[in-house]
Amino acid sequence: MNAITIEGIEKSYGKTVQALKGITLNIPQGEFFGLLGPNGAGKTTLISAIVGLVKPNAGEIRVMGCDIRKNPTEAKKYIGLSPQDININNYMPIGKIMEFQGGFYGVSVKESRRRAEELLKYFKLWDKRKAGRYQLSGGMQRRLMIARALMGKPKILILDEPTAGIDVELRHELWTFLKQLKEKGITILLTTHYIEEAERLCEKIGIIHQGKIIACESPLKLIEQHRLHEKAERSGAFQFVRSGSLEEVFVALTGRPIEEASKKSGEEKWEALPASLL
Amino acid sequence: MGSTTRLAALVQMEFFRFWRLLRQTIVPPVLNTLLFILIFGFSLGSRIKEIHGFPFIVYIIPGLTAMGVMNNAFSNTSTSLHMAKFDRSLDNLLAAPLKPFEMVLALVTGGIARGLLIAILTLAVALPLLKQPLFSFWLTLYFVVMQSVFFGCWGIIGALRAKTWDNLATTQTFVITPLAYLAGVFYSVTILPPPWREISLFNPLFYMVDGTRYGVLGVHDAPLWISAGMITGLAILLFAVCVWLFQIGYKMVR
Ligand SMILES: Nc1ncnc2c1ncn2[C@@H]1O[C@H](COP(=O)(O)OP(=O)(O)O)[C@@H](O)[C@H]1O
Ligand SMILES: [Mg+2]
Numbered sequence: 384m385n386a387i388t389i390e391g392i393e394k395s396y397g398k399t400v401q402a403l404k405g406i407t408l409n410i411p412q413g414e415f416f417g418l419l420g421p422n423g424a425g426k427t428t429l430i431s432a433i434v435g436l437v438k439p440n441a442g443e444i445r446v447m448g449c450d451i452r453k454n455p456t457e458a459k460k461y462i463g464l465s466p467q468d469i470n471i472n473n474y475m476p477i478g479k480i481m482e483f484q485g486g487f488y489g490v491s492v493k494e495s496r497r498r499a500e501e502l503l504k505y506f507k508l509w510d511k512r513k514a515g516r517y518q519l520s521g522g523m524q525r526r527l528m529i530a531r532a533l534m535g536k537p538k539i540l541i542l543d544e545p546t547a548g549i550d551v552e553l554r555h556e557l558w559t560f561l562k563q564l565k566e567k568g569i570t571i572l573l574t575t576h577y578i579e580e581a582e583r584l585c586e587k588i589g590i591i592h593q594g595k596i597i598a599c600e601s602p603l604k605l606i607e608q609h610r611l612h613e614k615a616e617r618s619g620a621f622q623f624v625r626s627g628s629l630e631e632v633f634v635a636l637t638g639r640p641i642e643e644a645s646k647k648s649g650e651e652k653w654e655a656l657p658a659s660l661l
Numbered sequence: 662m663g664s665t666t667r668l669a670a671l672v673q674m675e676f677f678r679f680w681r682l683l684r685q686t687i688v689p690p691v692l693n694t695l696l697f698i699l700i701f702g703f704s705l706g707s708r709i710k711e712i713h714g715f716p717f718i719v720y721i722i723p724g725l726t727a728m729g730v731m732n733n734a735f736s737n738t739s740t741s742l743h744m745a746k747f748d749r750s751l752d753n754l755l756a757a758p759l760k761p762f763e764m765v766l767a768l769v770t771g772g773i774a775r776g777l778l779i780a781i782l783t784l785a786v787a788l789p790l791l792k793q794p795l796f797s798f799w800l801t802l803y804f805v806v807m808q809s810v811f812f813g814c815w816g817i818i819g820a821l822r823a824k825t826w827d828n829l830a831t832t833q834t835f836v837i838t839p840l841a842y843l844a845g846v847f848y849s850v851t852i853l854p855p856p857w858r859e860i861s862l863f864n865p866l867f868y869m870v871d872g873t874r875y876g877v878l879g880v881h882d883a884p885l886w887i888s889a890g891m892i893t894g895l896a897i898l899l900f901a902v903c904v905w906l907f908q909i910g911y912k913m914v915r
Contacts, residue, residue, distance in 0.1 A: 396915070434756040437915045459758040466756075470749035474678060486670020487757040489663030516748075535757070 384448055386412045386461075386539050386570040387433060392442035394428055394594075402428040403439070404594040410572060410587075412447075412538075415565045417585030418574040419633070421641050425594040426574040427467050430543045433572075434464050447538065460488065463537030465528040467544045467574075471516045477527055478503065478512030481534055488535025495534065502530040505560075522549040529557070539570040546580060558584055576641055578629045588629070592637050605632050667759055671767030678741055679771055686736070687778060690729045694783045697725050698790070701847065712849050713880040722787040723874040724846030727808060729779045730873075731841055731866070732833060734772035734809040738816035739829050741768060746820065751913065761907030765817065765900065772813025773806055780805045784877070791877075800885075801876030807892045808869045812837075814899035821912050837866075844870040850882050868892050 387410040394403040402425045410416045418426050431437035433444055435455050444451045449458035472480055478499060485495025503509040506526040511519060519527065529545060542561075546554045561584060565571055575581055581588050582602045589599040598605060606629060633641050679686065701721060709717040745751035754764060784795070795801055815837075816829075823829050844866035850858050861867050862883075872888035875881040881888065907913070 431915065435910075435914065436752055436755055438910065456758045456760055459756065462756070464756050466752065468749060468752075470752045472750040472753075473744065473748040474681060475674070479674075479677065483670045483674050484753075484757070486666050486673070487754070487759055489666045489758070491666060492669075531753075 385409050388445040390443045392432055392439045394439045402594055406596055408589060412570055413568050415571045415584055415586045417581040417588045418591055419581040419588050420591035421576055424591045426591055427543055430541055434462055461538045463532035463535055463540045465532040465542045465545055469524050471524060473516055476513045476515060481531060484531050484534040498534055502533055506530045522553055525549050542573045544574055578641055582629045597636050602629055668763050672770050675767055675771030679775060690733055690779050691782045694725045694729055719791055721847055723877040724870050726780050726783045727870045727873040728841045728846055729783050730776040730805050730808050731812045733779045734776040734812035735816040737775040738768045738772045738813040739820040742817055742820035755913055761904045764907055765903045768817055769810055769813040773809040776805055776809030795877055796879030797876050804872040804876050807896045810896040811899055814903045817903045821906060840864055840866045846870055865895055
């Protein structure tokens with residue numbers, strides 16, 4: 384059985400913005416899948432549709448075989464979500480946030496306490512368990528959201544740009560952690576606009592651009608296929624990017640480097656936050 | 662089993678918020694009631710003759726209690742939900758395997774708890790004036806709980822529709838408070854001249870005030886079964902509407 388099955392998902396916001404233009408995607412259980420695309424490509428919209436926060440205009444999504452629209456409670460049980468936008472309760476200490484999160488997923492109080500302690504310690508937030516959201520740095524809030532996503536013992540972990548706005552060191556730590564989770568058999572769906580992140584972590588990468596999946600392969604295959612393609616065209620136009628890299632594949636497929644494509648929407652400001660903020 | 666755990670977590674979260682804000686949420690309404698009693702009861706009340714055999718100051722106690730319950734149940738659910746919308750923690754709840762019924766029930770439970778607490782405190786403060794026990798504890802309890810459900814649900818709907826805090830304050834100031842005053846908090850609708858008395862019967866809050874007065878004092882303007890039926894029906898109806906709104910993701914799902 385697939386962990387996530389997506390069939391022909393379309394989504395428009397209002398009349399003008401067509402965020403998703405027919406996305407079909409299968410993520411088998413245990414896979415580490417990366418959704419790579421610039422800002423505005425439709426990654427968050429797709430993730431939100433998977434957990435039922437966005438209602439698609441067409442198409443179907445199944446999580447471990449459960450239709451998210453017909454059987455939402457069942458489908459959501461399998462998922463832990465760390466969204467792109469911080470959505471941490473403003474008035475509750477984070478220890479409580481973690482415990483209640485376990486409860487929302489049917490984990491007993493005792494077990495929730497134990498898990499909360501374990502996860503908070505792992506994510507170096509245990510000392511802050513009595514603190515509220517506004518006493519946490521941006522990086523800590525990001526870590527908290529990932530820890531919180533794990534409270535419900537998810538079979539599928541969905542991370543929407545988890546490393547946006549956190550420093551390099553932490554990013555690498557997180558990568559190691561995610562690899563360990565994958566070893567434990569958890570299916571991971573990660574969105575990113577960092578090519579390096581997708582390349583290092585993911586077994587399979589779906590490149591999403593303007594609401595469409597324009598390629599979906601393992602990183603190696605993507606690069607290989609592209610090389611052949613490039614040879615056939617005998618094009619020297621992409622010399623400025625690393626040769627034989629995903630970067631190159633991205634440029635070839637979309638016509639420009641991912642950083643440039645991302646910057647257009649101005650969200651990049653977040654990225655430039657000084658590391659001192661941590 | 663999972664359902665109990667989920668519901669327990671949701672309800673605890675509601676109570677947590679409510680206890681944390683206790684001073685802000687409990688003291689003002691009780692103080693308000695005390696002021697009303699002082700102003701209308703002691704200073705002006707002596708000029709007003711008895712209503713249904715009770716001194717004016719005693720007659721207004723159930724109405725004031727009901728008004729406190731209404732406002733507080735509304736505040737509790739609307740503030741909770743509006744805050745969750747504001748800090749986006751609502752998205753976190755919506756992505757979790759929580760049923761619409763569970764989410765609404767948890768919010769409403771918070772509203773009932775706050776309504777009950779206000780009712781108990783108000784009555785505790787005012788009962789010495791009454792010089793007699795409650796006419797019916799169970800009837801009073803029933804009306805207070807049902808009002809809390811009704812206004813708790815109204816608060817949920819209000820918060821879902823509201824874009825700003827002002828929208829919620831507007832509802833309280835321009836809709837709930839006037840309707841409560843016109844529902845006969847300070848008078849018996851039987852003393853109203855013809856068109857107004859009939860118009861009052863269309864005000865659902867009239868039945869809540871009247872029912873509460875029946876529970877506390879044993880006097881009423883409308884038959885008990887009509888008041889009880891009205892408030893029960895309306896509470897169930899609004900509760901169902903709330904569950905439905907959560908089901909379709911009204912203003913929650915993009
Ligand atoms: N709530 C919304 N209302 C209107 N347009 C939206 C909304 N959310 C996203 N969009 C638009 O949909 C497109 C896809 O956005 P998004 O899914 O956030 O992309 P990504 O996560 O890849 O950056 C963008 O053009 C964005 O502006
Ligand atoms: Mg996004």
